[in-house]
Amino acid sequence: MLDLIIRNATLPDGRQGVDIGIEEGRIAVLKPKLEAQAGREIHADGYLVTPPLVDSHFHMDATLSLGRPRHNESGTLLEGIQIWAEQQPMLTAEDIKTRAATQCRWAIARGCLAVRSHVDIADPALTAVEALLELRDEMRPWLDLQLVAFPQNGYFRDQGAVENMKRALDLGVEVVGGIPHFERTMAEGAASVKALCEIAAARGLLVDMHCDESDDPLSRHIESLTFEAQRLGLQGRVTGSHLTSMHAMDNYYVSKLLPLMREAGVAAVANPLINITLQGRYDSYPKRRGMTRVKELLKTGINVGLGHDCVMDPWYSLGSHDMLEVAHMALHVGHMTGRAEIREIFSCITARGARLMHLPDYGLAPGCHGDLVVFQARDCIEAIRLRATRLYVVRRGKVIATSPPQVAQLDLGGARRDVDFLA
Numbered sequence: 001m002l003d004l005i006i007r008n009a010t011l012p013d014g015r016q017g018v019d020i021g022i023e024e025g026r027i028a029v030l031k032p033k034l035e036a037q038a039g040r041e042i043h044a045d046g047y048l049v050t051p052p053l054v055d056s057h058f059h060m061d062a063t064l065s066l067g068r069p070r071h072n073e074s075g076t077l078l079e080g081i082q083i084w085a086e087q088q089p090m091l092t093a094e095d096i097k098t099r100a101a102t103q104c105r106w107a108i109a110r111g112c113l114a115v116r117s118h119v120d121i122a123d124p125a126l127t128a129v130e131a132l133l134e135l136r137d138e139m140r141p142w143l144d145l146q147l148v149a150f151p152q153n154g155y156f157r158d159q160g161a162v163e164n165m166k167r168a169l170d171l172g173v174e175v176v177g178g179i180p181h182f183e184r185t186m187a188e189g190a191a192s193v194k195a196l197c198e199i200a201a202a203r204g205l206l207v208d209m210h211c212d213e214s215d216d217p218l219s220r221h222i223e224s225l226t227f228e229a230q231r232l233g234l235q236g237r238v239t240g241s242h243l244t245s246m247h248a249m250d251n252y253y254v255s256k257l258l259p260l261m262r263e264a265g266v267a268a269v270a271n272p273l274i275n276i277t278l279q280g281r282y283d284s285y286p287k288r289r290g291m292t293r294v295k296e297l298l299k300t301g302i303n304v305g306l307g308h309d310c311v312m313d314p315w316y317s318l319g320s321h322d323m324l325e326v327a328h329m330a331l332h333v334g335h336m337t338g339r340a341e342i343r344e345i346f347s348c349i350t351a352r353g354a355r356l357m358h359l360p361d362y363g364l365a366p367g368c369h370g371d372l373v374v375f376q377a378r379d380c381i382e383a384i385r386l387r388a389t390r391l392y393v394v395r396r397g398k399v400i401a402t403s404p405p406q407v408a409q410l411d412l413g414g415a416r417r418d419v420d421f422l423a
């Protein structure tokens with residue numbers, strides 16, 4: 001007797017009519033016409049069933065703080081950083097935890113059960129670090145919250161960040177962050193990348209840096225990050241987030257850079273909603289769109305994840321933690337509208353993100369965690385097109401969120417009709 005069976009699922013790889021049996025929190029069997037019984041059965045009716053969505057880049061400490069103490073009128077990254085600094089003295093652990101917990105619930109309802117969140121370590125009291133570590137442990141039954149120690153005001157530029165980084169990692173933050181483009185000079189930025197990668201290597205931790213988040217075509221911190229990943233044997237353990245300068249870089253230079261990233265096993269994270277909002281703010285027309293070269297990175301064989309980055313904070317006033325919205329924006333900005341390309345973008349918010357975060361036992365195969373999402377859509381492309389309703393969200397074999405199917409009732413002069421937007 002299984003705990004849960006999902007009947008008649010369509011999988012992301014196109015397989016149809018698959019039944020998925022879950023026992024003791026793990027997928028026990030996947031096959032058509034499974035002859036077994038379970039405590040609960042869900043009929044997917046041919047709808048898409050995938051492993052949970054993954055958000056590879058977020059900021060839980062700043063989320064849902066929009067307007068505190070003021071709004072970002074210029075729309076720039078730098079004004080956002082300034083507003084965040086003004087807000088910081090007012091933050092309490094309870095406030096951070098309450099806002100972040102709300103955000104986690106939004107993510108879960110949207111079928112996103114893994115979030116890599118950066119947490120600012122500039123505050124000497126490490127209030128946000130302690131609040132989010134607590135939340136990480138409390139949310140574990142439902143959501144994997146992975147924390148990155150992030151020196152928002154610079155690792156060398158901000159007095160105290162070197163010590164705070166060490167303390168945050170000692171407290172149990174599992175990924176080393178950085179922000180080399182915010183250090184005082186290019187040389188200081190490169191030195192910060194070196195120092196932070198050495199810390200990660202010594203402690204056996206992953207690395208994920210905000211890297212080259214500017215429109216400066218000559219910003220080269222991704223080159224330093226790639227070099228350090230190779231030098232320190234951190235292949236597969238290092239991520240460059242944002243990488244927006246790559247949008248503006250010279251094509252010849254990029255043709256050298258991407259193979260180096262692949263050799264060093266460095267992954268990339270694009271944050272399309274934020275990149276298209278914050279970048280290009282100093283341009284007249286034509287305005288650069290800022291998102292890194294997702295299509296070219298993928299073609300080179302580099303792993304790419306996507307992040308929501310912000311929801312209602314000093315940098316971005318919109319959002320509801322929907323990774324399908326992120327994917328939708330990514331494929332538009334990245335000119336990835338081919339059918340195979342759209343499927344590839346879907347993998348960036350699922351399997352690719354999971355690989356980048358080193359999530360164990362992720363996927364739809366026997367032995368994997370019994371975690372999945374049933375969408376009101378027939379395939380990945382339709383899921384992104386409709387930002388489809390997440391009918392069921394399952395964690396370790398238990399339904400933890402449901403949403404009613406989206407159906408509009410039309411009354412066009414007598415003939416009533418239902419419209420569900422499925423083609």
Ligand code: FE2
Nearest residue numbers: 057059210309
């Ligand atoms: Fe970020």
